[in-house]
Amino acid sequence: MAATKVLAACLMLASQTYSVPPAVLVGIYKAEGGKVGQEVRNSNGSYDLGPMQINTIWMPDLAKRWGVQESQARKWVRDDACTNVGVAAWILRTHLDETGSLSQAIAHYHSRTPSYGTRYRQRVVSILQDNGLIKPKK
Numbered sequence: 001m002a003a004t005k006v007l008a009a010c011l012m013l014a015s016q017t018y019s020v021p022p023a024v025l026v027g028i029y030k031a032e033g034g035k036v037g038q039e040v041r042n043s044n045g046s047y048d049l050g051p052m053q054i055n056t057i058w059m060p061d062l063a064k065r066w067g068v069q070e071s072q073a074r075k076w077v078r079d080d081a082c083t084n085v086g087v088a089a090w091i092l093r094t095h096l097d098e099t100g101s102l103s104q105a106i107a108h109y110h111s112r113t114p115s116y117g118t119r120y121r122q123r124v125v126s127i128l129q130d131n132g133l134i135k136p137k138k
Contacts, residue, residue, distance in 0.1 A: 010082035014089035052088035
């Protein structure tokens, strides 16, 4: 099965598991532009991992939840598309539960710093509009 089909199947499963809109996960995926096995170093010393560019700041919590070492959690998130997308959906759901706002949850997926989060949310919304996944506001 092609990698794109696997990622799409994982995305749909993650969307259903965490009750988040699949279109939003697609928008985040396109905004992040990551790939399986990828690690991108950030200016603060953290790394973004895999297709959904999961930040390594999440590794301690994930390792604890999964009962594994942080290095193992990092490997799974970086190298397994379904794990990566599942974690992204879980992060989005966490922010959605916290804020009560899908718009704010999308912003927080990238950053809690308002200027960064707002730009990111606008980027994801533009991607969704450009791909016909949501209608532009009139």
